[in-house]
Amino acid sequence: xxxHLCQILYDSHFGTMLRESDNAxxxxxxxxxxxxxxxxGTISVLDLRMLGVxxxxxxxxxxxxxxxxxxxxxxxxxxxxxxxxxxAEAAHMYSxxxxxxxxxxxxxxxxxxxxxxxxxxxxxHEWEMLHVSPWRARAAAIASLTLWSGVIVAGRAIAYF
Amino acid sequence: MQTSQWDxxxxxxxxxxxxxxxxxxxxxxDLRLLGxxxxxxxxxxxxxxxxxxxxxxxxxxxxxGIALLSEEAGKCFYSPAFRWKMAxxxxxxxxxxxxxxxxxxxxxxxxxxxxxxxxxxxxLMLWLGVGVAGRAIGLL
Numbered sequence: 001x002x003x004h005l006c007q008i009l010y011d012s013h014f015g016t017m018l019r020e021s022d023n024a025x026x027x028x029x030x031x032x033x034x035x036x037x038x039x040x041g042t043i044s045v046l047d048l049r050m051l052g053v054x055x056x057x058x059x060x061x062x063x064x065x066x067x068x069x070x071x072x073x074x075x076x077x078x079x080x081x082x083x084x085x086x087x088a089e090a091a092h093m094y095s096x097x098x099x100x101x102x103x104x105x106x107x108x109x110x111x112x113x114x115x116x117x118x119x120x121x122x123x124x125h126e127w128e129m130l131h132v133s134p135w136r137a138r139a140a141a142i143a144s145l146t147l148w149s150g151v152i153v154a155g156r157a158i159a160y161f
Numbered sequence: 162m163q164t165s166q167w168d169x170x171x172x173x174x175x176x177x178x179x180x181x182x183x184x185x186x187x188x189x190x191d192l193r194l195l196g197x198x199x200x201x202x203x204x205x206x207x208x209x210x211x212x213x214x215x216x217x218x219x220x221x222x223x224x225x226g227i228a229l230l231s232e233e234a235g236k237c238f239y240s241p242a243f244r245w246k247m248a249x250x251x252x253x254x255x256x257x258x259x260x261x262x263x264x265x266x267x268x269x270x271x272x273x274x275x276x277x278x279x280x281x282x283x284x285l286m287l288w289l290g291v292g293v294a295g296r297a298i299g300l301l
Contacts, residue, residue: 030296033177037292041185045211054210058202066198067189152181153174160170 003094010091018088025088032081036155039074040148042067047141052132059128060137098157105154109147116140172228179221180292186215187288194264194281196273204273208265219254242297249294253287256280 009015018024049055049063086093093099120136127134133141192198193207230237237243264273264280273281 026300030293033180033296034292037181037184038188040181041183041188044182044185045189045214048214054214055207056210057206058199062199062202066192070188070192070198148181149178152177156174156177157170160166 006090006094009087010089012087015087015090018084025085028081028084032078032085035074035077035081036152037074039071039078040152042070042074043148044145046071047144050133050137050141056131060133061124061128064124093158096158096161098154098161102151102154102158105147105150109144109151112140112143112147169229169232172225176222176225176229179218179225182214182218183222184288184292186211186218187284190215190265191281191285194268194273194277194284196278200272201270203270204265204268205270208262215257237298240298240301242294242301246291246294246298249287249290253284253291256284256287 010019018028045054045067046060046063049058050060055063086099116137120134120140127137132138189198190204190208190211193200193202193204199207261280261284264277267274268277
C-alpha cells in the first residue's frame with residue numbers, strides 16, 4: 001500500500017521531471033541543507049541556554065521567543081524541500097534504511113518539544129532566570145541535541161544506500 | 162581516507178552537524194546586531210557567548226574539511242568553487258575578528274547604528290557565500 005503510493009509519486013510527471021532535471025534536484029537539495037542549518041542551528045542555541053552553556057544572563061523564555069520563529073521557519077522550508085526530494089526518489093526511499101531511520105528520528109524529535117511544552121515549560125516563569133535549567137528541561141535539551149544530530153547523520157546516510 | 166566510503170560519509174556527517182551549529186551561532190548574533198531579535202539584551206554578551214559555539218564548530222568544520230579534502234584534493238585543486246570557498250572563508254574569519262567584533266562591542270544593549278547593521282549583513286553574506294561555494298564543489 002505505502003510502497004504502491006511511493007511508486008505512484010515516483011512515476012508521476014512532477015517526480016520524474018525533478019529526478020531527471022539537470023539543476024532542479026540540486027537546488028532543492030541545497031535549500032534543504034540550508035534550511036536544516038537554520039532549524040537545528042537555532043534550536044541548539046535554546047538547548048545550550050537551558051544547559052547553562054551560553055547566554056546565562058538572558059531568561060530562557062527570552063531566548064525561546066528570539067529563536068523559535070527562526071526554528072519554525074527552518075522547519076517549514078526543510079519539510080517542503082524534503083518532501084520534494086522524497087517525491088523525486090519515492091520508490092527508492094521506501095526501502096532505504098537510512099530514510100526509515102530519519103523518519104523515526106523525526107517522529108521522536110517532534111515528540112520531545114510536545115512533552116517539554118506541556119510539562120516543565122508551562123512553569124518556565126519559575127525557572128527562566130536560573131543559569132542552569134531544571135533537570136527535566138536539561139533532559140529535553142540533551143534529547144533535542146542528540147536527536148537532531150541523528151537526523152543529520154541519517155539524512156546524509158540516505159545517499160549511501 | 163581513501164579506503165572506505167563510510168569513513169568519508171562519517172566525516173561528511175561531522176562536517177554537516179558542525180555546519181548547523183556554526184550557522185545557528187552566526188545567524189543569532191547577526192540578527193541581534195540587526196536589532197531583529199533579543200532586542201535590549203547585550204549584543205556584547207550574545208557575541209561573546211556565541212563566539213564559543215561559533216569557534217568550536219568552525220574548528221570542527223576545518224578539521225573535518227581537511228579530512229574531506231585529503232580524499233578529493235586533486236578535484237578541489239582545480240575546482241573554482243573550492244577556491245571561492247577558501248577566499249570567502251578567509252574573508253569571513255578576518256571580518257569576524259575585526260569589524261564585526263567592533264560592531265558587537267559598540268552596539269552592546271543599545272539600538273544598532275547603520276554601521277553595525279552593515280556589519281551584520283556583510284557577515285551573513287560572507288558566511289552564506291562560504292556555504293554556497295562549499296555546496297557548489299560537489300556540483301560543478
